[in-house]
Amino acid sequence: WLRRVTNAVLVGTIHSEEHHPISRPLMRLYHPVVKLVLRFRWLTVAAAVVIVAGTVPIYFWLGSEFMPPLNEGTILYMPTALPGMSITQARAAIQTQDRMIKQFPEVDHVFGKAGRAETPTDPAPLNMFETVVTLKPEKDWRAGMTWDKLLAEMDRTIRFPGMPNIWWMPIQTRTEMLATGIRSVLGVKVYGPDLTEIGRVAREIEGAVATVSGTRSAFAERTTSGYYLDFTVKREAVARYGLTVGDVQDVVESAIGGTSISQTVEGRERYSINVRYVRDERSDPESLKRVLVTSPDGAQIPLAQLADIGFSTSPPSVRDEDGQLVGYVFVDVAGRDLGSYVDEAKRVVGERVQLPPGYRLGWAGQFEYLQRASARLRLVVPFTVLIIFVLLYVNTTSVTKTLIILLAVPFSAVGAIWLLWLLHYNTSIAVWVGLIALLGVDAETGVFMLLYLDLAFAEHQRRGRMRSWGDLEDAIIEGAVKRLRPKMMTVTVMFVGLLPIMWSHGAGADVMKRIAAPMIGGIVTSFLMELLVYPAIYAIWRRRQLPSATAGAAA
Template sequence: AAREGTDEIGLAVMATTFAIVAVFVPIAFMKGIVGQFFFQFGLTVAVAVLVSLFVSFTLDPMLSSRWRDPAGGRFSRVPWLGRFMDRVEAVVEWVHVVYGRMLEWAISDAKHRLYVPAFGVWTAARTRRWDALKPRRATISNRGIVLWTALLIFCGSFALLPFIGKEFSPQVDESFISLRLNTPVGTSLESTDGKVREVEEVLKQFPEIVLAMTTVGSWDGRNYARVNLKLTDRGDRSHSQKDLERAIRYALQRIPGIELALGYDRPIWVNLLGPDPDTLKQLISEFAERVAKVPGIADMEISEKAANPALSIRLNNDAAADLGISVQQVGATVRPLLAGETVTYWLGPDAQNYEVNVQLPREGRRLASDLGNLYLSTNKRGPDGELRMVPLRQVAEIVETTSPQIIKRQDLQRRVALYANAEGRPSGNVGDDVKKIVDTMQLPPGYRFVIAGQQEDFAESAAALVASLGLAIIFIYLVLASQFASFTQPIAIMASLPFTLIGVLLALLLTGTSMNIFSMIGFVMLMGLVTKNAILLVDFANRSRRAGVALHDALLLAGQVRLRPILMTTSAMIFGMLPLALGLGESGETQAPMGRAIIGGVITSTLLTLVVVPVIYTYLDRLFEWRKARHAARQARGAEAADAPASGD
């Protein structure tokens, strides 16, 4: 019995396994960020499925031949479990009866009359005889009703797309919030620290914050600060990280003189490239005014800040050359005195080495006149024979000016950027609105916008996933065609693939989940998972047909026999993905969209596959019989043509 059972499902198991492998291998070798995310995942699943194929042909038949099949007295030691299983069995039997009736109706050739007024529209418009608009009679079979209904449901699912948010990846509750603060340009380190202390006082009103680490000043300048907040564990607080971010943003808006941004990488990022800095500043300001009106924009910031106050030393070349003073000498003299320089090390009483820095005192480097009083060595000698020293103001003019904080370039052009967070809306939808503004902005020649950040990553990932989806479909068809030795039957099996989209979109909409790289990966994975149901049906129908069973009876028998294993595998898939879909554990929000997409796709694909695949099978079978009869007729006509001269003789 074990050998016969293995032989019966052998083809279906092999086809299902290779179809799943054909999906996960392209996922593993995708390029870009998605490939980095899912390389190990794709290879692990592919190898695990191949190992399970070996186990199903070796260990499982051996165990099933050794284990006794429980008789009617099963669960005698656990009565409540026996009663529960009896109820489950009753439900399964009822599903068998209902499905059998539904399948028999779906594959029958019963005709229905329809009155379709649209049939006369073209005739009335062409002949201007409006009496042609009267309803016309048409007939449609049960199989046609099933196909048209499935097609309408599939096309109607696209209407759900505008109601589903879009983003690169879901926001994860990491119990960590990072704040970036900046004060006006030119603010001293002490003033910036004072503003940060005000921020810290406001943050004390949030009991969810258990630790705050502050850094004042950075490579961006003395007017920047970073505050990193550690929150209590997610299970120990009633507010999510997203809710706390919203509350913190609102509370800190009351502090004057600071600009606030949450997070390290803001999802909205647009670069503007061009040759002239002043024109770039004007264009990015106009762009920012329009972006600020987009719903959901928060923490917007422009990279082009006000210039820092600076002192410019303009050397008098003639005077400096006469005294033998070069630009390099001026820089080498001024730099250590203003910025400081380590000249030696001091061994302290604690046996530790300490740096000894030389720098002018603060009161000696505040004004331009202080800088002019610095002395430089010349190549001229005084009466005493020593080299003369002259003040800097004697050979240079010191002018108060401004200097940009940082100059950024891209593609050999000056670059300014706009950054923003998204609040209350998925970042992808906010990014689409920003993209519309980019497309409508009129720029002078030589200037252009470049979308960057998560929007760019999402576009690249979507393109990679579409390519992976195409490869998966091609590989699945090749595997099925080789396993079933037919080019048409894989079409019936793969008809179950589009119906996964219905469940995916419904699941994302009902759970409030966005369309992101993880939900899209779940959709691609479904291409291999949902074909197993159709493979079981088609394989059993083929075996019955080879045994001499009629087409109608073979499909009914396949549905009744294969319904239980289809329900078992589908239920196992749903319950296996349920913890993933619930987002349990740390960073569970990342994998939850994939689990929800898989559950939704498996449910709808299973429900529609059980009815639609047998209907398509009947159409393909009739197509095959028609082609077979046509080929036989051609051969008969050829034989008659060959015999005609012989009969004439």
């Protein structure tokens, strides 16, 4: 009696499928559909094949990228100037840029840096700016303002001649620069034996990719445009005054660069004391010509009499990869998927840029990751399908049943691909993670459908009621219609669990949406196609095993 009371209070009345308040209307709707599908089973299968085939072109229309943008909540603004910028010019430019960025209502504060920090891990030249823009919470933004709109507005507003813009995020930029050396979404590496020719080819590539749709900015490193002040010692003049080359170089070092003469101790900290000329005495070549060098007899000799002073251009830095000299072209891409952009950029560069013998190009940045991921997915996806096939075969011990269950895979791909296309999502690692997870969900729902059809078929056989097409039709209707509620519950739980992700917001939401979108679309179409197509395929397969069909074949 305790069990009955507990069930009555906690569980309630257990209804049969025919009288259940949820199952009854669902069965009433689904029953005529199944009868229609079984009547036109070949037409149903043909329609399913047409739908799957019609989805194939949509898949090829999807763009491709390595990963969707991970919104870190901050922006890294990285313009790059031509070599030769002075500290004074760099300070003025970065202060002006910071003031312009701070005028946007969405910006909380701005911190910019020009050149390298006091660390060997940051070998940035003085013409490379890094400005971290911290944004306010999105609830404080202007109405209708989004991340992409804000970046586009900033890019239009902040335009400095000779300083192309690159907009990215701090953490992602650091990892990309450490891994590939490229500080933009896409980079082109020019390999060759001569830096002058590498610079010429890089500038041609910069002009070529600037015409490609989706290019926000393109900048080729100036491999030979560094400015240097050379002191060429006149050995005859030095010897005439009784000096050595080292004496002149010591004066140049101490007067211009500074010489450490002592050390100051501040608690546990120690600082070198450097002495050099005041800025006005070393700020231009004419002042440097008047720097005095003391001879052994005490005479003060102007530096201009002992050395030729002049400017020259040489490489500001030298890059070496794979045993070859290399120059970079940084390309910032916006409003377009990376895969199709690189395809068009390669075509344009191939048409407009002629590479000399001994020179080659390499496409790097996130495109390099995309190529590696694509090659790995060509192995992972078929291997995943093989594992699922083996597990299903172990469960069913029938190749035919296993193949019927795996038909859910192309059925689910229909909804996954169409939903990605409607949401304007590109294929990426996140999308493929969702698709691989969808394979397991497909197998689960397919097993449920086939299980109930097999149970009904076996029950009718046990009762001796599997002698004609009408008996097979009744068994399929019983297995499909009267077991609709558990199938609906399984799919609904997964669907309801994934759907809220599409309305998520904040850091990481874009990645999670790409994972959830193919699963949501695939679950819906896979379930619908299983309800409609599985009964038709099962009827075609089992009809050949009917006694009447066997007798007809023997006759």
